Amino acid sequence: MPAPFLSPERNMPMFLKIEKLVMQFGGLTAVDSFSLELQPGELVGLIGPNGAGKTTVFNMVTGTYKPSAGKIHWLDQDITGLPVHQITAKGLARTFQNVRLFAEMTVLENVMVSMHITLQASFWKAMLGLPHYRKEERRIRDEALEYLRELGLAHLADEKASSLAYGQQRRLEIARALATKPRLLLLDEPAAGMNPLETKDLAQLVREIRDKYGLTVLLIEHDMKFVMGLCERIKVLDHGITIAEGTPSEIQSNPHVIKAYLGEPKHA
Template sequence: MAPILHLEGVTMTFGGLVAVDRFDLTLQPGELVGLIGPNGAGKTTVFNMITGHYEPTAGRILFEGQEITGSPPDRVTALGIARTFQNVRLFGGMTVLENVLVSYHVRLRSSVWGAFLRLPGYNREEEAMREEGMELLRQVGLGGLAHAEASSLPYGQQRRLEIARALATRPRLLLLDEPAAGMNPEETRNLMAFIRRIREQFGLTILLIEHDMKLVMGICERIRVLDHGQSIAEGDPAAIQAHPKVIEAYLGEEEA
């Protein structure tokens, strides 16, 4: 089976600082993989290179066999890669449905003039988009909140909405940057079940960054560990928990 994502010797430097050093990673379709490491290890920099927010200093990034190294974020999204961010980035003054509709616009075929003049073709597209948005919200358990203001949602539901907004771009690869950040234990358990469900329901490959080890060890089939921009370990959860370098760099003797 051909990989859905392949990073080959990817390096990112900022001046004299090497944030990520010759990083390799291959994801197969349908995998759920964790990327962990201490703060400043380079995890979010990897996400930013994949999604076109940073252009790597060296190396290549291929998505479904097509090189996307340095491609702009809008093209990366259109190809089928979506992401969330460590800090929730919702449009707080807009409704839940409106937040999802923003992402659907990447798929609109009508011209700017068609939208401005409200031409029939645009109106049909917009109506179909609203129906699809409502169906997506029902699928992620937010259908009853479609017309609520996004900022009024509890934190766990705001996280779910952010993921729904990413799903609206119809990705095949979903990157989740610390989805459990700020959640209480019950919200985290619900999130774990939610991530498992959307992977199956939407046929996704998922790469996630997370500091909550219970979540990572509970749902990831494979884990890669970064420290100071370099990969120091890879394996299943049991192997990672027992790895001496991981214990030293990240988990800590007591927690391990």
């Protein structure tokens, strides 16, 4: 029974709520008063010119940077400033703008690293090779292979991660993020460096994994065709300030957005 003094809206499960985040590097304000609320299952895009502070927002949400001010609420918990690995364990996973794979490890091992947080057996069981650990290791291997199959990388499982083609490396990053079993997936320029055909496949893939794993997706992307075709809601940043928010068609006709991307129209 809900407590009587709680207002009705308190009973709504809060998913992700970002309140007035500020990030200052010395005298530079990289992000100013950034607010965002996500509902479960949404596919939201974050766009803006270079240096707008998009990746900084990601870094604050995932714990890499500690915000100078503001709060991040996740499922009714305040996660502002928690260490990265704890935030990941709470169900937020990310990919990186510049691919950051474990280059010396195989494709399969890359995904298996993400499954490490699900491991129950302690290290001495691993050192002694006890059955409990072996069972867990088999489970991790099988599940990791499942994620590779999902992303179409299963045939490359034993290759070194650094030997993959660029597009495949990006896919592996997504597989690795999925293996942490997130509820919110943050994709930082997933289509960067991809050709139009790969980009189209990627959009399809993002939709598929969202439906299959019940994810909410927040993504940064410069490819406008990709963002407009995929995202249900878009937020535009410029110089750290939110300048627009709305559906793709609203964004496309917003004069502030056009100004930020193309500059002021010249008057004759």
